[in-house]
Amino acid sequence: PSITTRTYAERAAKHPVPVAKQLLDICDRKKTNLCVSVDVTSKAGLLRIAEAAGPYCCCIKTHIDIVEDFDRDLVQQLQALADKHDFLIWEDRKFADIGSTVRLQYSSGIYKIASWAHITNAHLVPGEGILTGLASVGLPLGRGLLLLAEMSAKGNLATGEYTAKNVEAARRHPEFVMGFVAMRRVDEREETAGGVAPGEGADYVIMTPGVGLDSKGDGMGQQYRTPDEVIRESGCDVIIVGRGIYGGGDGNPNEEIVKQCKRYQEAGWKAYEDRLRQ
Numbered sequence: 001p002s003i004t005t006r007t008y009a010e011r012a013a014k015h016p017v018p019v020a021k022q023l024l025d026i027c028d029r030k031k032t033n034l035c036v037s038v039d040v041t042s043k044a045g046l047l048r049i050a051e052a053a054g055p056y057c058c059c060i061k062t063h064i065d066i067v068e069d070f071d072r073d074l075v076q077q078l079q080a081l082a083d084k085h086d087f088l089i090w091e092d093r094k095f096a097d098i099g100s101t102v103r104l105q106y107s108s109g110i111y112k113i114a115s116w117a118h119i120t121n122a123h124l125v126p127g128e129g130i131l132t133g134l135a136s137v138g139l140p141l142g143r144g145l146l147l148l149a150e151m152s153a154k155g156n157l158a159t160g161e162y163t164a165k166n167v168e169a170a171r172r173h174p175e176f177v178m179g180f181v182a183m184r185r186v187d188e189r190e191e192t193a194g195g196v197a198p199g200e201g202a203d204y205v206i207m208t209p210g211v212g213l214d215s216k217g218d219g220m221g222q223q224y225r226t227p228d229e230v231i232r233e234s235g236c237d238v239i240i241v242g243r244g245i246y247g248g249g250d251g252n253p254n255e256e257i258v259k260q261c262k263r264y265q266e267a268g269w270k271a272y273e274d275r276l277r278q
C-alpha cells in the first residue's frame with residue numbers, strides 16, 4: 001500500500017526522524033494537518049496570531065528575519081505557546097550556502113535558529129554538503145530538515161531532475177531529512193520510476209505551501225490550490241496557509257483568524273479522510 005493510504009498515527013509509529021514522528025502524532029492527536037504561516041513584521045503580531053491559531057494547527061511556520069523588534073523573549077514565548085497548544089515551530093529559513101556557512105547561520109547570529117525551531121528547510125543548490133553542515137548542528141538537538149524539492153510560485157526552477165536529486169539526497173540522510181516542501185508526492189513517483197514498490201521505501205512528510213480557498217494567486221507569482229487538491233489529489237501531508245488565515249498586513253482580528261483556522265483545519269482533515277478511503 002502507498003504511503004497516502006496509511007494514517008498519520010501508523011506513520012508516526014515507524015518514522016525514523018523524531019521530529020517527523022512528533023509532527024505526525026500531533027496531526028493524529030489534534031485532527032489537523034494545518035500549518036499556519038505567520039509572515040508579520042512585529043513580535044506582538046506574531047505571538048498574537050500564534051496564540052489564536054495554536055489550538056487548530058500542527059505547526060506554526062515563521063520568517064523570523066522579517067520581525068522588526070525580534071528579541072530572545074519572542075522565541076521563548078513562541079516555545080511556550082508551542083508547548084501550551086501542542087504544535088511544532090518551523091523556521092522557513094531556506095538555507096542555500098555551503099556546509100560550513102550554513103552551520104553557522106543555523107546555530108549562531110542573532111536568531112540562533114537551531115535553538116528554538118523544531119524544523120527548518122534548505123535548498124540543495126550548493127550540493128549535499130549543506131545537509132552535512134546543517135545536520136552537524138541539528139541532529140544533536142533532535143531537529144528535522146525539509147528539502148525544497150519543489151516550490152509553489154509560478155515559473156520556479158525546482159522541477160524535473162532537480163526535484164529528483166532532492167529525493168536522492170534525502171535518502172542518503174535518513175536520520176535528519178524528515179521530508180520535503182513539494183506540491184505532490186515526489187518520493188513515491190521516484191520509487192515507482194526506480195522500480196521500488198511504492199510505500200516500501202522511506203516515509204517523507206510532504207509539506208505544501210500555496211493553499212487558499214478564496215484566491216488563485218497574489219499577483220506576485222504565488223499560486224493557490226485547495227486543501228482537497230493538495231492532500232487528497234496530490235497526496236501531500238500538511239497544508240501551509242498564510243494570508244488565507246491571518247489576512248496579510250498586521251493580521252486579521254483574532255475572531256477571524258480562529259474562524260479561518262477552523263475552516264482550513266476542517267477542509268484539510270476531510271481531504272485526508274477522503275484520501276484514506278480512496
Ligand code: 5BU
Pocket residue numbers: 037039063092148150151152153181209210211222240241242243244
Ligand atoms: P501565503 O500567504 O499562504 O501565500 O504564504 C505562503 C508562505 O509559504 C510564505 O511564508 C512563503 O514564504 C512560503 N512558501 C511559499 O509560498 N512557496 C514555496 O514554494 C515555499 C515557501 Br518553499
